[in-house]
Amino acid sequence: MVDLAARAAEVLVRRSEELGGTEAWDGEFRAPLVEKLMQDPPEGGRAPDEVLEQAVADILPLALRLDHPRSFGFVPSSPTWPGVIADFLAAGYNINACNWLVASGASQLECVVIDWFRQWLGYPDTAGGLLTSGGSAASLDALVTAREVAGNPENASVYMSDQSHSAQRRAAKIVGIRPENSRLVSSDDSFRIDVGALASMVKVDRAAGLQPIAVCANAGATATGAVDPLEELADFCASEGIWLHVDAAYGGFAVVTEQGKRILRGIERADSIVLDAHKWFFQPYEAGCLMVRDVSTLEKPFAIRPDFLQDALWGSGHPNFGDRGLQLSRSARALKIWMSVQTFGMAAFRRAIANGLECAARAQEYIDNSPVLKCLSPASLSVVCFRVDPAGQDIADDDLDEINRQVLARMFWEDPAFISSAMPGGRFSLRLCIVNHNTTWDDVRETLQAAERFGKDVLLQH
Ligand SMILES: Cc1ncc(COP(=O)(O)O)c(C=O)c1O
Structure with missing residues (x-):
C-alpha cells in the first residue's frame, strides 16, 4: 500500500x-482508445503497480x-497539493459527510469552511450552506429552495440574462419550470443584465398569471466575466418579493481581495450564492458550494427523515449536511479547502x-x-x-x-x-x-x- x-x-x-x-x-480520437481500453473486467486481478502505470501512461495524460x-x-x-492530499486522505478514511453521527469531524469542518465563506461574502450570522459537487448542483439546490420559499407555485417563472451559464437554465428545467417560463433577459453593452428589461418582463408575466420565483444574476459570467448590477437587482427583487440567486461559481472568490469586494458589492444581499472552489479557489474537483442568507430555508425542501435514518438525529446545533441538498452520501470536501488554507494562509x-x-x-x-x-x-x-x-x-x-x-x-x-x-x-x-x-x-x-x-x-x- x-x-x-x-x-x-x-x-x-x-x-x-x-x-x-x-x-x-x-487528447486522442475514440477508436484507438476503444482498442486500448474497451475490455471486459478481468476475472482475476493483476499487480497494482502495473495497473497504476497503465493509468499513468494511457489514460490520465489524455x-x-x-x-x-x-x-x-x-x-x-489549478489545485494545490494539500488539497489533492486532502482528497486522498478523505477517500482513505472513507468519510461520508452525510450527517453528524456518521462524520462529526468532517461536519464540523464543513461548518468552519462555510463560515469562512459567509464572512468573506459579508453574509449575516443567519446564513449557511453546504459544499456540493459543483456550481450546477448548487444552482439546482438553490432553485429548489427558491421554489419552496415561493410556495411551490404551478406557474412559476425564473429570469436570467442572455449571458447566464447553461447550469441556470438546466436547474430551472429540472425544478420543473416550463421552458417558456425560463426567461432570458437582454444584457447591455457591458454584458450586464438590463434591469429595466427585467422589470418590464416581470410585470408582463405577472399580468399573464405567472409567478416569478427567482432572478439568477451573474457575478462573473463565464464568457465575459460580466458582473450584473447586484445592488440594483437586490433592490428590485426585494421590492418584488422575488428570490435573488447569484451565480458566483467562477467569480465569487474574488471577494477575498479588496478589488474583488468592490466589483462584487451587493452580493451580500442575495438570497443564495453559488461558489466553485474548484475554479478560482485552487481546489481539486469537486468543490462547489451553495450559500443561502437564511440557512433554515435550505432544510425545508431537503430534510426528509425516514425511519431508517432516525438514529442520525443528534440534536440541535448538529447539522446534517445531507438535509441541506440533494446528496445523502457525500465526500468530505471541506478537508481540501481547510488543509490548503491552513497550509498557505x-x-x-x-x-x-x-x-x-x-x-x-x-x-x-x-x-x-x-x-x-x-x-x-x-x-x-x-x-x-x-x-x-x-x-x-x-x-x-x-x-x-x-x-x-x-x-x-x-x-x-x-x-x-x-x-x-x-x-x-x-x-x-x-x-x-x-x-x-x-x-x-x-x-x-x-x-x-x-x-x-x-x-x-x-x-x-x-
Ligand atoms: C459562471 C458559472 N456557473 C456555473 C458553472 C457550472 O459549474 P460546475 O461546472 O461546477 O457544475 C460554471 C462552470 O464553468 C460557471 O462558469
Missing part, C-alpha cells in the same frame, strides 16, 4: 514539475491540463486571486495597444475577450469570424497554450480566463503574442 501510494505521489510531483514545459492539451500555467480556456482550475490566496485580476487588466492593456488585436469585451474579473482585427483594415465581421476561427485552430495545434472562444455581441472572439496561481504575466503576454503571430499569418493568406 505504501509503495503504491509513494509511486502515485512521485508521478504527480514529477507531472507538476514538468507541467509548464508541456502542451496545455492532449486531457486538457487545466492546471497548466497557460491553460486559459473555459474556466480552468489567506495572504497567499489573496495574492493568487489578485494576480488573475492584474494579469487580465494587463492583457487588456496589451490588446488595446496591439496593432493586430482588438478587445471585444474588456477585462472583467479575470476574463478578457479579443480577436485579430488589425486597426485600419476594414475587414467584414463575417471574415473576421472566420480569420479568428483559424487563429484559434493554429493556437490549438501549434502553441502550448490552450484558449477557448466566446461570442460576445454575436461575434467570434478569443477568450482568456486567468485563474491559475502559477500563471505569470509572461505566460499571458506570450500567448497574446502567439495570437498576433498566427493572426498575421492568417491575414496574409486572406
Whole structure:
C-alpha cells in the first residue's frame, strides 16, 4: 500500500514539475482508445503497480491540463497539493459527510469552511450552506429552495440574462419550470443584465398569471466575466418579493481581495450564492458550494427523515449536511479547502486571486495597444475577450469570424497554450480566463503574442 501510494505521489510531483514545459492539451480520437481500453473486467486481478502505470501512461495524460500555467480556456482550475492530499486522505478514511453521527469531524469542518465563506461574502450570522459537487448542483439546490420559499407555485417563472451559464437554465428545467417560463433577459453593452428589461418582463408575466420565483444574476459570467448590477437587482427583487440567486461559481472568490469586494458589492444581499472552489479557489474537483442568507430555508425542501435514518438525529446545533441538498452520501470536501488554507494562509490566496485580476487588466492593456488585436469585451474579473482585427483594415465581421476561427485552430495545434472562444455581441472572439496561481504575466503576454503571430499569418493568406 505504501509503495503504491509513494509511486502515485512521485508521478504527480514529477507531472507538476514538468507541467509548464508541456502542451496545455492532449487528447486522442475514440477508436484507438476503444482498442486500448474497451475490455471486459478481468476475472482475476493483476499487480497494482502495473495497473497504476497503465493509468499513468494511457489514460490520465489524455486531457486538457487545466492546471497548466497557460491553460486559459473555459474556466480552468489549478489545485494545490494539500488539497489533492486532502482528497486522498478523505477517500482513505472513507468519510461520508452525510450527517453528524456518521462524520462529526468532517461536519464540523464543513461548518468552519462555510463560515469562512459567509464572512468573506459579508453574509449575516443567519446564513449557511453546504459544499456540493459543483456550481450546477448548487444552482439546482438553490432553485429548489427558491421554489419552496415561493410556495411551490404551478406557474412559476425564473429570469436570467442572455449571458447566464447553461447550469441556470438546466436547474430551472429540472425544478420543473416550463421552458417558456425560463426567461432570458437582454444584457447591455457591458454584458450586464438590463434591469429595466427585467422589470418590464416581470410585470408582463405577472399580468399573464405567472409567478416569478427567482432572478439568477451573474457575478462573473463565464464568457465575459460580466458582473450584473447586484445592488440594483437586490433592490428590485426585494421590492418584488422575488428570490435573488447569484451565480458566483467562477467569480465569487474574488471577494477575498479588496478589488474583488468592490466589483462584487451587493452580493451580500442575495438570497443564495453559488461558489466553485474548484475554479478560482485552487481546489481539486469537486468543490462547489451553495450559500443561502437564511440557512433554515435550505432544510425545508431537503430534510426528509425516514425511519431508517432516525438514529442520525443528534440534536440541535448538529447539522446534517445531507438535509441541506440533494446528496445523502457525500465526500468530505471541506478537508481540501481547510488543509490548503491552513497550509498557505489567506495572504497567499489573496495574492493568487489578485494576480488573475492584474494579469487580465494587463492583457487588456496589451490588446488595446496591439496593432493586430482588438478587445471585444474588456477585462472583467479575470476574463478578457479579443480577436485579430488589425486597426485600419476594414475587414467584414463575417471574415473576421472566420480569420479568428483559424487563429484559434493554429493556437490549438501549434502553441502550448490552450484558449477557448466566446461570442460576445454575436461575434467570434478569443477568450482568456486567468485563474491559475502559477500563471505569470509572461505566460499571458506570450500567448497574446502567439495570437498576433498566427493572426498575421492568417491575414496574409486572406
Ligand atoms: C459562471 C458559472 N456557473 C456555473 C458553472 C457550472 O459549474 P460546475 O461546472 O461546477 O457544475 C460554471 C462552470 O464553468 C460557471 O462558469
